[in-house]
């Protein structure tokens with residue numbers, strides 16, 4: 001609670017949603033033009049390119065921190081989820097999780113109303129572009145989850161039908177989230193061309209264990225980001241400038257369930273958690289996910305300030321809340337921070353070959 005209270009800071013730099021300086025007269029609204037956004041498949045973009053179909057199409061700059069699409073070693077995934085080969089798979093737990101996903105708590109949650117367009121029309125000036133970027137990035141990230149989970153659902157069907165169905169149902173959730181965000185872009189007369197993105201964008205390859213670390217963290221972080229924004233705006237309705245945030249309370253429960261599923265998956269793969277190499281990799285991923293989140297958010301302080309949040313305190317809140325729920329990862333991160341803060345000792349050359357590998361950790 002103390003951390004949440006600390007999030008509430010006055011915003012002065014660019015104004016905020018409730019600020020009269022941002023909402024300008026409707027007569028200044030841009031002419032309604034439907035623009036389809038495409039993300040370039042390679043570095044180097046082609047902004048403003050007009051292609052067929054009568055719609056304006058522009059490219060989005062692809063950067064190191066842009067949300068990525070992922071692929072993995074699906075053959076190894078099939079082996080990991082083969083119940084004959086992996087006796088750690090707790091079938092009762094996965095069956096229970098499947099029933100939870102089948103319940104589909106948010107089936108009727110993502111229904112839009114006329115408030116969306118009206119609110120978007122009120123957002124003008126610098127905040128409008130910031131909002132568009134927020135919707136684009138969020139939509140791309142959700143769609144990335146959809147693509148990966150959909151393929152895993154397809155590939156694991158024969159090996160482990162229960163796990164496969166859970167992946168398919170998670171891809172249902174992510175498609176819903178991405179679609180809702182893309183509808184949000186239509187309020188700003190834009191749309192992401194998701195079909196084009198699927199085909200044209202580069203995919204980053206991660207081995208299965210890295211997929212587990214990265215997706216588990218991003219789902220849990222996603223949960224804490226959404227719920228923190230939701231609670232903040234509920235307590236401070238003057239910043240509630242666009243209705244999508246009202247949907248975050250139930251929405252984040254989807255992300256929480258996804259994270260719980262990855263937690264069960266990792267428990268079934270103890271080799272990804274328990275040896276010293278795995279622990280180092282888990283540390284690395286934990287740190288890199290947080291660093292990426294922090295760098296992304298500090299580049300977008302205007303967005304968080306626009307809804308009345310202090311970016312640094314928001315990030316710290318998300319990290320702390322996430323870590324409170326994940327004691328083993330919290331322990332890893334605290335060890336990492338402790339190691340980072342250790343006083344270095346000057347030394348001569350060390351013959352690595354003589355070291356016991358167990359001592360590396």
Ligand SMILES: [Fe+2]
Pocket residue numbers: 142145173174177254255
């Ligand atoms: Fe999602």
Ligand SMILES: [Fe+2]
Pocket residue numbers: 145174219222254255258
């Ligand atoms: Fe998710």
